[in-house]
Amino acid sequence: MHSPDTPQAHPGARPAARTAGRGTAARVTSRDVARAAGVSQATVSLVLGGKWRGRVSEPTVRAVREAARALDYRPNLAARSLRLGATRTAMLVVPALTHEYFARVYTGAAQVAARHGFGVVLYPSPAGIGPARDPFGSARTAIDGVIASSMAADALTAIGDGGLPLVMLDSDPGTPKGPPTVNLAVADGIRQVARHLLGLGHRRIAHIAADVDTWTFRARARAVEEALAAAGLPAAPRHPCALDVGAAKDAAVAALTAPGPRPTALLCDDDILAAGACKGVRSLGLAVPGDVSVTGFDDLSLAAALDPELTTVRLPAEAIGEHGMRALLRLLDGEDAPAVELPLTLVPRGSTAPPR
Amino acid sequence: MHSPDTPQAHPGARPAARTAGRGTAARVTSRDVARAAGVSQATVSLVLGGKWRGRVSEPTVRAVREAARALDYRPNLAARSLRLGATRTAMLVVPALTHEYFARVYTGAAQVAARHGFGVVLYPSPAGIGPARDPFGSARTAIDGVIASSMAADALTAIGDGGLPLVMLDSDPGTPKGPPTVNLAVADGIRQVARHLLGLGHRRIAHIAADVDTWTFRARARAVEEALAAAGLPAAPRHPCALDVGAAKDAAVAALTAPGPRPTALLCDDDILAAGACKGVRSLGLAVPGDVSVTGFDDLSLAAALDPELTTVRLPAEAIGEHGMRALLRLLDGEDAPAVELPLTLVPRGSTAPPR
DNA sequence: CCACCGCCGTGTTACGTATAACGTCCGGGG
DNA sequence: CCCCGGACGTTATACGTAACACGGCGGTGG
Numbered sequence: 097m098h099s100p101d102t103p104q105a106h107p108g109a110r111p112a113a114r115t116a117g118r119g120t121a122a123r124v125t126s127r128d129v130a131r132a133a134g135v136s137q138a139t140v141s142l143v144l145g146g147k148w149r150g151r152v153s154e155p156t157v158r159a160v161r162e163a164a165r166a167l168d169y170r171p172n173l174a175a176r177s178l179r180l181g182a183t184r185t186a187m188l189v190v191p192a193l194t195h196e197y198f199a200r201v202y203t204g205a206a207q208v209a210a211r212h213g214f215g216v217v218l219y220p221s222p223a224g225i226g227p228a229r230d231p232f233g234s235a236r237t238a239i240d241g242v243i244a245s246s247m248a249a250d251a252l253t254a255i256g257d258g259g260l261p262l263v264m265l266d267s268d269p270g271t272p273k274g275p276p277t278v279n280l281a282v283a284d285g286i287r288q289v290a291r292h293l294l295g296l297g298h299r300r301i302a303h304i305a306a307d308v309d310t311w312t313f314r315a316r317a318r319a320v321e322e323a324l325a326a327a328g329l330p331a332a333p334r335h336p337c338a339l340d341v342g343a344a345k346d347a348a349v350a351a352l353t354a355p356g357p358r359p360t361a362l363l364c365d366d367d368i369l370a371a372g373a374c375k376g377v378r379s380l381g382l383a384v385p386g387d388v389s390v391t392g393f394d395d396l397s398l399a400a401a402l403d404p405e406l407t408t409v410r411l412p413a414e415a416i417g418e419h420g421m422r423a424l425l426r427l428l429d430g431e432d433a434p435a436v437e438l439p440l441t442l443v444p445r446g447s448t449a450p451p452r
Numbered sequence: 453m454h455s456p457d458t459p460q461a462h463p464g465a466r467p468a469a470r471t472a473g474r475g476t477a478a479r480v481t482s483r484d485v486a487r488a489a490g491v492s493q494a495t496v497s498l499v500l501g502g503k504w505r506g507r508v509s510e511p512t513v514r515a516v517r518e519a520a521r522a523l524d525y526r527p528n529l530a531a532r533s534l535r536l537g538a539t540r541t542a543m544l545v546v547p548a549l550t551h552e553y554f555a556r557v558y559t560g561a562a563q564v565a566a567r568h569g570f571g572v573v574l575y576p577s578p579a580g581i582g583p584a585r586d587p588f589g590s591a592r593t594a595i596d597g598v599i600a601s602s603m604a605a606d607a608l609t610a611i612g613d614g615g616l617p618l619v620m621l622d623s624d625p626g627t628p629k630g631p632p633t634v635n636l637a638v639a640d641g642i643r644q645v646a647r648h649l650l651g652l653g654h655r656r657i658a659h660i661a662a663d664v665d666t667w668t669f670r671a672r673a674r675a676v677e678e679a680l681a682a683a684g685l686p687a688a689p690r691h692p693c694a695l696d697v698g699a700a701k702d703a704a705v706a707a708l709t710a711p712g713p714r715p716t717a718l719l720c721d722d723d724i725l726a727a728g729a730c731k732g733v734r735s736l737g738l739a740v741p742g743d744v745s746v747t748g749f750d751d752l753s754l755a756a757a758l759d760p761e762l763t764t765v766r767l768p769a770e771a772i773g774e775h776g777m778r779a780l781l782r783l784l785d786g787e788d789a790p791a792v793e794l795p796l797t798l799v800p801r802g803s804t805a806p807p808r
Numbered sequence: 809c810c811a812c813c814g815c816c817g818t819g820t821t822a823c824g825t826a827t828a829a830c831g832t833c834c835g836g837g838g
Numbered sequence: 839c840c841c842c843g844g845a846c847g848t849t850a851t852a853c854g855t856a857a858c859a860c861g862g863c864g865g866t867g868g
Binding site: 142174177180 | 824
């Protein structure tokens with residue numbers, strides 16, 4: 097119906113027909129500004145670069161600035177990058193932008209970046225990591241550093257940082273001399289959830305676990321064990337499942353119909369699983385939170401859209417992105433960045449109640 | 453013979469001050485490749501640029517390619533952009549990346565872009581549109597074109613396209629000689645929802661409307677009127693509200709407690725409103741869909757996470773991004789792009805049933 | 809034997825910027 | 839009187855790539 101697109105980039109691309117049809121965006125260069133201001137191009141560069149103290153008189157500075165504004169001068173970023181050998185651009189690697197968490201991480205990183213004159217680009221095709229030897233492709237020459245989120249350590253080396261400054265988010269901080277990390281206090285978050293449930297009187301808690309091998313989910317699983325052990329309770333039965341609503345529903349049903357006394361609470365590894373768990377509870381004719389309490393993790397917008405609203409843990413996703421970007425900026429300045437761990441906060445809502 | 457290696461004394465021999473601790477990523481240039489292959493830099497550029505038909509012999513071509521691969525050569529994008537006057541980068545302007553729809557649009561656009569050697573960057577700070585005269589800032593020199601989604605036409609001019617090629621998504625196609633548009637068949641989508649409800653037997657339908665002044669929501673509102681009128685029914689009472697769960701809940705309560713016979717169905721402008729509407733229904737002690745049917749629009753992942761799952765309309769968000777990118781590519785090739793309208797599909801699920 | 813042409817490359821230049829190195833003009837100290 | 843040095847700019851250069859214009863060279867036709 098619509099035109100199919102060519103599978104490979106055509107080598108004989110057209111000369112792009114500069115300013116085809118559109119308004120002729122007459123590129124104004126620093127030399128044009130210089131001419132207009134009656135000075136040399138070097139002076140324009142000095143003035144607009146801000147390093148003119150003691151080198152250019154104030155009237156001249158004003159003249160240059162005036163001319164630049166009058167001509168609506170924008171420095172050519174490609175030329176600047178070529179000259180400086182730096183692009184003032186960071187690349188953010190995330191598994192999937194459609195997951196709200198990562199979109200928020202991006203937002204935070206971009207905000208801080210913009211404040212420092214940096215841009216943030218996303219890793220091209222999360223799914224299609226090409227031949228191992230060509231990780232970033234030519235993009236490697238177009239970025240100054242990399243921020244990678246929620247990646248297995250080996251997956252990162254598979255991508256290949258290409259010797260670029262690197263910051264890792266939500267990743268294993270274990271490696272002693274590895275890249276700086278910005279992490280969430282996941283264990284503490286889980287502990288808060290557990291204490292909340294225990295405080296309500298729950299003693300039989302099942303764990304709906306995400307079957308995903310990343311640091312954050314491994315940390316969540318371990319934290320659940322530790323939190324219950326600390327309360328002197330037996331280990332919670334663990335029901336691993338894929339990270340989607342349907343799988344979680346099945347896992348919840350399995351948890352609630354397992355032999356032995358029925359759990360009164362389902363502690364879920366994240367909000368999506370919790371949504372599925374709620375459906376599982378109801379599919380058995382039980383009520384949330386009347387018969388079974390359910391908790392989530394992440395505080396996606398989903399959590400407040402469910403009925404009842406999910407008791408969950410808020411992740412400061414934007415802050416993760418912000419700190420990640422700040423760490424990268426420090427790296428680019430030659431300093432080294434300290435590891436960061438951000439605190440989480442429990443958000444008690446309607447999906448939890450004392451057991452009947 | 454090779455060119456004599458004249459070791460000219462560089463005036464400013466910079467010892468790579470920046471990369472202090474990190475691995476010094478020895479930049480390999482096309483000239484290095486040329487030396488290794490025993491040819492000139494021009495030949496390397498020709499070969500790697502793909503335009504050597506009849507200009508370079510096949511053995512030489514192989515030698516160059518071999519050398520490039522051996523040295524792991526990556527062309528410097530800044531230099532290429534400077535030379536070509538084009539950056540092979542598009543900018544996508546969206547209101548909020550954290551909205552799943554826009555994240556999916558980005559994904560689609562990026563996919564097509566990558567296939568053509570293009571990159572996609574996001575408009576820096578959606579919230580902070582700075583002084584009107586400096587819309588894209590210097591970024592304007594770093595992009596070849598703009599794809600703008602869901603913007604009021606005037607807001608776009610406020611941003612200022614800066615004379616760059618422009619494609620508009622989900623926007624008013626009204627302007628005769630304006631930019632190419634890629635739109636959704638919103639009216640038809642609403643019609644499908646309305647027919648679905650009417651087919652189930654509903655006759656008293658209230659409209660929970662988003663109080664947002666963009667093309668897509670204006671189109672939805674008008675389509676609701678038309679669809680009911682076409683069925684010979686009186687206009688649906690319209691309850692506008694902000695685009696969040698809480699507001700929608702209140703609006704739903706208002707709709708259901710208004711004087712006169714109670715509506716048996718709530719047609720909502722999008723899934724988020726539908727989620728809120730469901731809560732409103734239940735807050736009155738009524739059931740979905742037993743007492744009141746509820747429909748959404750967008751088919752966010754949220755729709756399948758709710759209980760019951762939402763009857764909604766699936767938007768081909770990725771396809772919107774893909775077509776947007778293709779249209780921009782055509783514009784950059786000097787051709788002009790036809791307006792596109794993508795079809796929507798109803799997704800019947802558990803939130804609708806015949807009225808009691 | 810020369811003119812001509814196709815093949816296979818090479819020399820050179822320009823893109824726009826940042827900065828090192830180099831004047832130039834003056835007032836003043838020795 | 840001479841030279842020094844600060845204030846104020848300018849000239850020149852390099853970043854890495856793409857592409858234009860040119861040029862040997864070997865064969866071929868006249």
